[in-house]
Amino acid sequence: MSEPTPTMAQPSLTGPSLTGPSLTGPSATRPSPGELARRAEALDAADELGKLRERFTLPEGVVYLDGNSLGALPAGVAATTADVVGRQWGELLIRSWDESGWWTAPERIGDKIAPLIGAAPGQVAVGDSTSVNLFKALVGAARLADPSRTRLLVDASTFPTDGYIAASAARMTGLTVEPVDPSQAAAAMGADTAVVLLNHVDYRTGRLHDLPALTAAARAAGAVMVWDLCHSAGALPVGLDENAVDLAVGCTYKYLNGGPGSPAYLYIAERHQTAFDSPLPGWNGHADPFAMTAQYVPATGAARARVGTPDILSMLALESSLDAWDGVSIEAVRAKSLALTDFFLECVAAYVPAGNVESVTPDEHARRGSQVSLRTANAREVMAELVARGVIGDFRAPDVLRFGFTPLYVGFADVERAARTLGHIFG
Numbered sequence: 001m002s003e004p005t006p007t008m009a010q011p012s013l014t015g016p017s018l019t020g021p022s023l024t025g026p027s028a029t030r031p032s033p034g035e036l037a038r039r040a041e042a043l044d045a046a047d048e049l050g051k052l053r054e055r056f057t058l059p060e061g062v063v064y065l066d067g068n069s070l071g072a073l074p075a076g077v078a079a080t081t082a083d084v085v086g087r088q089w090g091e092l093l094i095r096s097w098d099e100s101g102w103w104t105a106p107e108r109i110g111d112k113i114a115p116l117i118g119a120a121p122g123q124v125a126v127g128d129s130t131s132v133n134l135f136k137a138l139v140g141a142a143r144l145a146d147p148s149r150t151r152l153l154v155d156a157s158t159f160p161t162d163g164y165i166a167a168s169a170a171r172m173t174g175l176t177v178e179p180v181d182p183s184q185a186a187a188a189m190g191a192d193t194a195v196v197l198l199n200h201v202d203y204r205t206g207r208l209h210d211l212p213a214l215t216a217a218a219r220a221a222g223a224v225m226v227w228d229l230c231h232s233a234g235a236l237p238v239g240l241d242e243n244a245v246d247l248a249v250g251c252t253y254k255y256l257n258g259g260p261g262s263p264a265y266l267y268i269a270e271r272h273q274t275a276f277d278s279p280l281p282g283w284n285g286h287a288d289p290f291a292m293t294a295q296y297v298p299a300t301g302a303a304r305a306r307v308g309t310p311d312i313l314s315m316l317a318l319e320s321s322l323d324a325w326d327g328v329s330i331e332a333v334r335a336k337s338l339a340l341t342d343f344f345l346e347c348v349a350a351y352v353p354a355g356n357v358e359s360v361t362p363d364e365h366a367r368r369g370s371q372v373s374l375r376t377a378n379a380r381e382v383m384a385e386l387v388a389r390g391v392i393g394d395f396r397a398p399d400v401l402r403f404g405f406t407p408l409y410v411g412f413a414d415v416e417r418a419a420r421t422l423g424h425i426f427g
């Protein structure tokens with residue numbers, strides 16, 4: 001949905017450059033509306049992931065293109081949540097910490113997310129918000145880095161919370177934050193770079209950054225690499241282990257469909273786990289929490305990322321929501337995501353009178369996440385009108401219409417209807 005305040009304060013990082021491919025092309029080459037509707041039907045009929053939509057509860061008549069902000073409700077979550085509340089809490093009471101597996105939920109659910117982000121088991125702990133995990137990751141990264149190094153590079157167009165947390169982590173660890181354009185990040189890494197924090201997919205433009213190349217560049221420079229996966233996890237293959245990423249964080253309420261405010265996660269590569277020194281050493285991250293000793297001894301493995309008592313209701317709702325991924329390959333999701341965004345761009349070019357919108361999302365597949373952002377005048381009002389007509393995307397200040405495509409429940413007919421509705425608004 002739309003942001004509550006259009007003039008949200010930005011960190012002291014520069015805003016994104018909203019340049020991108022134009023949607024204006026020779027109208028003679030554009031397909032007709034009837035053709036596009038028929039194509040959508042054929043694409044849906046051939047879509048092997050199409051049946052996954054049954055795993056979600058979506059309101060009738062709505063095209064939901066805001067799964068990059070809040071994912072849809074997976075069908076089993078309501079019953080699971082009722083059981084967690086009624087039986088596990090209501091009847092088993094405190095016994096559920098053992099008998100219902102509450103205590104081990106952060107690592108167990110971390111292992112359920114791990115294959116979706118290319119991580120072997122034992123490296124992902126679920127809990128807290130993304131912002132809190134960013135804090136743990138950045139201070140932890142600074143403590144892993146060579147102490148003579150002084151710079152913390154952050155992508156200049158980052159989601160605000162990353163910039164705010166990086167500034168605070170830098171103050172605490174004696175580092176200096178340096179905003180960088182991700183396309184220049186590799187060149188900016190040097191012998192004095194301690195930590196690099198980048199978003200895998202830019203929240204505003206949908207630009208996908210080159211995780212393998214940028215991680216390799218950080219490694220070559222001797223810096224610790226931290227990725228924010230909020231806009232890529234569940235939308236495309238991430239390959240954390242394969243690319244020897246050091247640390248990563250992400251939320252679970254977007255493409256992972258964990259629900260509003262569902263807990264985030266922290267990935268700590270196995271090779272760093274012994275040395276990872278959390279700045280939030282709560283009793284849940286202790287090697288023996290119930291020994292209740294005065295001295296902190298970190299747990300082994302990803303469990304040392306834990307802080308306090310896990311938010312069990314949200315966490316078990318998330319665990320249930322991840323069942324929607326049973327038997328689904330992230331490669332197939334990526335292929336459909338690209339087909340959906342390609343088709344959306346094509347439909348927008350055909351339906352929206354030329355000159356009204358401009359895509360700020362890269363055309364090139366290798367640089368595109370699972371969203372399309374269109375710049376237009378009066379974007380806030382245009383999005384409000386779209387929502388009123390049953391097409392839910394969101395608005396990002398100052399002038400961006402943002403559309404997220406979740407391949408598990410979005411189909412090609414949805415895409416065609418969304419673009420057609422947008423065309424009617426401008427028509």
Ligand SMILES: Cc1ncc(COP(=O)(O)O)c(C=O)c1O
Nearest residue numbers: 129130131159161203228230251
């Ligand atoms: C890239 C990115 N990082 C972090 C966040 C914020 O995470 P949280 O509210 O879970 O702390 C968001 C979205 O809210 C985001 O898009």
Ligand SMILES: Nc1c(O)cccc1C(=O)C[C@H](N)C(=O)O
Nearest residue numbers: 001068069070159203204230261
């Ligand atoms: N986390 C959110 C929330 O609590 C309310 C509304 C939106 C959000 C979001 O996730 C925003 C999102 N990160 C974005 O890309 O803009």
